[in-house]
Structure formats: C-alpha cells, structure tokens
Amino acid sequence: MSQANQIKGKIMEELKYIGKSFPRIDGKEKVTGAAQYVDDLEYGPNLLHTEIVESTEPFAKIIKIDTSRAEKVPGVVTVITGKDFPYKFGLYMKDRYIMAQDVVRFVGEQVAAVIARDPKTARRAAKLVKVKYEPLTPVFDQMEAIKKNPILIHPDLGEYTHVPWFYPKAKTNIAHWKKVRLGDMEKGFAEADVILEDTYHVPRYAHCCMESHIAVGKLDQADRLTVWSSSQSPHTQRHLFAEALAPLGFTHKDIRVITPFIGGGFGGKAGVTMEILAAAFATKVKGNPVKVRWTRAQEFYNTYMRQAVLSKLKMGAKKDGTITAFEISNYWDAGPYVEYGANVVNASGLSAAGPYRIPNVKIDSLCIYTNLPAAGPYRGFGYSEMMFGVESHMERMAQKLGMDPVEFRKKNAFKGGDLLVYGAPMNANGFDECIDRVAEAIEYGKKAVSEDPNKVIGKGIAGAWKGPAMPPNASSSAFLKFSEDGSINILVSGIDMGQGYLTVMAQIAAEILTVPVEKIRTENPDTDRNAYEWQTVASHVTWSCGNAVKRAALDAREQIFETVHAAYLYDKSTLYLEDECVKCTIDPEFSLPLKDFVIDGIMVKDGTFRGGPILGKGMFMPEFSSTKSDPETSQGGKPNVHYTVGAGGLIIEIDKETGKVKVLKVAEAFDVGKAINPDLVNGQILGGFMQGLATALYEDMRFGENGEILNPNFTDYKIPTALDIPDEIIPIIVEVPQNDGPYGARGIGEHTMIPVMPAIANAVEDALGIRIKSMPITAEKIAMAIKAGVKEVD
C-alpha cells in the first residue's frame, strides 16, 4: 500500500461517529415543549371537530341510521354515515370499509360521524343519531369460530383482495392459514426419547402510546388533500388513501401526508386505522380542516389491539438434548378485520419453532376472525405471543431431559448458515453469547433464598428471536442536502417514535461526510418532500434506511470529489474527507472546507464556477428477499431478511401470601450486529423489557358479554409506573456483524419485549414449582394457585 493510501486507509477505518453514544438530536425540542405533535399544530379558526357514533352491537345488520335530529343542531356542519364512503381499504387484505356499511362486527366500530364547529357540539349531536340494528350471533373465541358450521363473520371472504402469500379459506372464519412443513414428523417423534405436549394462552393487550391516534384532513379548494397524522407509515398511508379514495378521483399526486413527532407507536400506528376517517371526512367539508382524535378509550378498542393466541405445542427430543420434532398449532384471535393482522400470523408462523435447528417441523398458524375489536401489529409482531409457549416449552423439556436449560437451548440454537425451517440460511449470530452472558449476569443455576420467610426467589431465562416482517420489496430512500455553512438536512420518511432513528441517521451521514452530528438535522416526514420509506415497522429502519442514508452520503461525497476534481484536477482517488474538509493524499497542504463550495461551487481561474449545491440520494431494497414459496410447506423463498437474536434472564421474589412478584434483577442481551449508538440500544432494552414485564405481570384486559372491553383506561388497565421497575437492570450488547447492514447493524427495538413473558413464567416455576401456562401472571393468579396447591395453571 502506498503512503498516500495508508493515510486514507487509516482515516477510513477509524469510526468517529458510529458506535458512540451521541445525545439525541431531537433532545432540546423534546425537553422544552418545542416538539410538535399533530395536536400541537395550528389548523386555523375554521378547524372542524368530529365525534364518532359507535356500534353498540358486536355483530349485527344495520337496519336504519337516523341522523335527522343531529343535523339540526346548530354548529353541526354535516353528519356522515358509512354509505357516504362505500370503499374498502387495507394493507395486506382488503376486508374493511372506511366505515361500517350494512354490518357491524365489533362493539365500538364506526357507524356514523358528526362533524361540528366545536367538540362539545359534535359530542352532543352524536348522541342524537339513532341506529337500528338486527343482531346476529357473535363469536368471541377463536376456537369456537373454527368449529364446524360456524357463523361466518365475512361470508364473502373468498372474494377479498389480498397479497399473494395469504391463503384465506372461503366459507370459514380463517382469514389466512400459514403452513410450514419440514422433514418427517412421524419419524421425528419416533426418534424422540421424551415427548412434551401442552397448550399455552396469551391474551390481548393494548399498545398504550401516551399520545392517542390523531389525524387532521384538509381538502383545499384546488382539491388537494393533506393529512397530518400520528403515524409510523406516512407513505403507506398516502398509498392506501389513494387506493381507497380512487373512486372520488384522488391519485397519489393529490394527496400529501405530513407526520410531525409522534407520541409513541409500538406497532399501533403502523398502516392505516382511523386516519382514513380524517382523509375521507375532509372530502365532505372542502376548505375546512377536520380533526379526528381518539379518546383514551377509543385508543384501546378502535385502532389495533395485540392479537391473542392459543398455542398447541408438541416437542420431541433425545436424551442427549437433540430436538427431533416440533409440532405447533397457533390459533390467533385476530378480531373482525385483519387487513394488517393477518401478516402478524404469517410472519410469526414462519418463525414459530423459535431460534432452534430442528429437522422435523410442522407449523400451522391460523388467522381467525372473531367479533372482538380489530387486532394487528404490536411491538414484536406475533413473536412475543408465540415465543411465550416456545420458551416455556423449552424450559420444561430441558427439565424432563435433566439438562441445563441454557445448554439445551445452545445445543439446538441456529448457527450462521444453518437452514431455517423454510429452507433459507440463517444469518451469523451471537445467540450463544447472549444467553451465556445473561445467565452469568443473574448467576443462573445458583439458588437464592429470600431473607423473608414469606417470600421465595426464583430465576428464569428465555431466548428470543425476530426477523423484520415485511414484503420482499419494502424499501427505504434518502435525500441529503447541504446548506451554505456545511450543515446538512437529511430528508427521509422513517419515524422517530422514540427509538432514536433521527440521531442514528445523522451519525451514519456524519461518519461518511465527517460533518459533526450537531450540524446535521434529520427531518420528520412530509410525503411531498422527503424520500420514500415503506413504513417504520419491523425494526428495520436502522438497517434499511440506514443503508439508504449511507448511500446518499456516499453519493454526496462522490459529487464533492467530482467538484474538487473539476476545479483542481486532483485525481478523485486521491481525495478524502476529514474534519469537514476535502483533503488529498498526494498534496498534504491541500485542505478545502466543505462550507466553501457545497452550495456555491468552486471558482476557477477564469472566474467561472465548478460544482453547485450538493444533493445526495440513496436507496435500499433487499433484492435477495422473496415470499415465493410452496403454500403447503412454505419451502422456498427468503421471506425474512435476517433475524436479531437475544436472551433475557431475571430474578424475582414472590410473596407467597399475596402472590405479588417483585423483580430484583434483570439482564437482557441482544445481538444488534453493531450498536451505532449504544445508549440508544440500551434505551430499547430498558423500555422493551418494561413493556414486556407489564404484559407478563400487570396488564389484564377484560371483556364483557358483548365483547366490549371493560377496562379501556389507565385506572383499570394497569401499565407500569416508576414504582414497578426492577431494582437492577443490566443491558448487554452483543455485536456479530450483519454483512448487509450499515456498519454491520441490524434491527433492535421490538425484540427486547420478547423474552420477558416466558422468563417470568420460568422464574415463577423455579420459585414455587408452579407452571403457569397463560398470561398474564397476576398476583391473583399466583395466590390462587398457591392456595389451591396445584402444580400447573392453564
């Protein structure tokens, strides 16, 4: 290597911005109240307000809607019913209308809407809308819904449009049936020394973003529709609005979606739910912006809930700990509309056997319509739900085999290059390191005794994995532009719902362009101006949009070098960037600050200029991904771009009288490939753990006899407060690089919830000898089990 290239090489290999815990670039805005969310923007004095008339029936025909009295209330601008918008929408399956047409399918479904000059008038008038129903027999339990001759929630299911990788069963309540078949099950179970079979149940949960869903729509006099929404998916929203409203003459060009800061997402703000109402209503009140804001109660029942699952598992293993066969049936209660939720069933179905190498696998993952509220994506996308059963089962199998549960998991864990159950190769990963370090952190295997005779201590551990669930052509793109002072704006359309995306994108651009992070802004999305992003879901934006931003920065750098080459004639291969300057390996004296030319260009001898505004662009599409596979076996294709693996372990103390669980210590380790910002990764571990703990111990959704949620508020649906946190939490970052990730990074965000439910169940058994096979493990459930003296709780 020449001396010149050595200089350049040295600069290149030292990472100045990647792997460093820079403070969040949105920090000042968020601590001063400057950060604006949809409800904080000004829409002017002609803003209209909406009140929804909701179904009081779980399943019924709409016979008549009388809006006449509501229309007469002074201040009411218009009253809308479903018939005003007989259009379907949906991301993966079009099974839902903008508002109910002839049938309602859950309590709370939107039947009519009053639009008025002020919210109080809208509320008062909505009470005057009279709806006459003819009740049908509802079904609330997914196992009931798939019995012979069921009542059909969607009699026309066979005619619905959907993505090609869904397999709805016409004339049933099965909206999608994902099947995986590998090897020979009979042989696999015949080879087993031990077979363990059991059923696990995970109920519904709510996301509980602090900001509820909100959208404001405005159709201006020139027929341009703008929607401001609190969303994870501005471009996908524009696309779905354009699809649904096409009969009214709208095209993509006519629609603009703007997403400022959002107050949490957790999957609940993915795709389109209530935002379609603001888009549609705006078309009826031209010239007036119209706001639809969900109350806390509506936030529970009329966006998505997390789907419930009943998992029937049967595993066979040899005495030496080799798993020989795993048969899995996951029955998902998905609610009456599964336009997004069916993909939860699909994605988690592909991975339902966990991060383990098993030669014989049979998976059935069924998306089942019920008359509970619509359910769909939630942080973890089905993996938290189905991994509760898998990791409870793994623990119990290890016990039956007399093996250390950590060794049992490691013995069977996928290594890089192993073939997954659908035939594609697993990525290189640090599963073993994650579980070892977690076990070490909690001194797993070493019995601890409480000082209090009424309390017992238990330890639990669980593995986790998850791949981004996305279509094979989900892409990201980025624009990057300079200002006169050499500062940068990155125009992308991912959402920083808290994970730190804006900061991480700035760090990636900083690394390539040697511009400090504090001189870079990453902009919130506006579909008119920012580059395309599919959605901020699947924990994929660091990886996918990170690649796009990296390419945009490299594109900008190329333009910078071309400009310098055009003005100074240095060969481009001799140029490099350092400290916001262009430098040259063959001319150590040469140093040209970026700010001197990134807008105005460089003047040459004759007074003319070379170059001009530097404007980088980058795109990333996972060109190796494919969902083409055999519908009966899922063999073929590469539906998951990679998996992030990890493990969680915890020490709990249980009060034997009250059943109350206190978490003494937690460790979670995840292989993130490369932590671009370690503090932000740790933030995902802390926050995701707590959200997982809430589902395991506290959150307990209850339904009435009409399938209506009984506790849609924070008084009765308990999410954790600061008093509920563990005494000690140890985040552990493992880094086995992702070869196609920016600087080796892969996704982290959803994953940190996944090990918590089974780790708690495993710790409860360790402490009390009681195996609890359903969530949540409330104090009441533990206390009742102790009182009854049982060893297992269904």
Place this chain on the structure above:
Amino acid sequence: MKKMITFTINGELRSVEVEPNDILLHILRDKLGVTSPKIGCERGDCGTCTILLNGKSVRSCLMLAVEADGQEIITVEGLSDDGLTPLQDAFIKHNSFQCGFCAPGMILAATELLEKNPHPTKGEVKEAIAGNLCRCTGYEPIIEAVLDVSSQSN
C-alpha cells in the same frame, strides 16, 4: 355565561374568556397556544397534562379553567429564561425520554420534587414521578437524570 379570567402563565399576565365548564388543559392549548401540556387520558391517570400551579404539580385535565383565575402557572416553556434548566440538560444526557410525549409533564413533576427536596432518595424520586406514565423508557433513565441533578446541587 362566559367569564373573563386572568392568570400568570410562564411569567406573563394573560386574560382569556372561558365557559364555566371549560377544562384548563384545553384553554391552555387551544386559546393560549401553550401546547407542552398534552392530552393523554383526560381523566387524571397519565400525567401528560401536568402543569405547575403556584409551584405544585397538578393535572390540568382535571381542573376547570375558571379555577385558574388569579393563579400562577408554569409549563416547560417557561421553566427557564435562559437556556435549559439542569434537569432539562440531564434529561438529554440520560436519554430520559424517547417519544417525548410524557417529557414536559415528567420534567415538571421532577422539578417540583427537587424544589421541595433537593436531595431525594431513589425511592422518593420514584414516588414523585409515579403519577406520570411513560411507555417508552422504563423510567430508569428518568430517575437517573433526577438523581444526577440532585448530586450536582449543594
């Protein structure tokens, strides 16, 4: 039935006409343009609408606007005339927020605590912010920020 009320908001005396049943939170946001108190649950459960009323943290969603007549209100917009407070700085340093929706209320609750008790124990910090929900951070980074400020002060 409308009534003119006058109160001090972030150091400025302002008057506004309100209905007797208007909620303070809505008046602050919609009539006065003070948007850091957020609408989270509108029933006193979550704390995103927290303000300091005469130095005490209260939920502006549970208070009628007319009750604010003659009082003094502070929100994060008015916490400091000059840059950020040490607590706001500590929130940035410790990543004490993610989505940021709870941050204004959380900062006010913690500000009140540090005013009354400059050197709280970890347990006292937890108690003080237990009425403010955060779904993102798991609370630990918030507690760290408050204890960090406490350890820096005399």
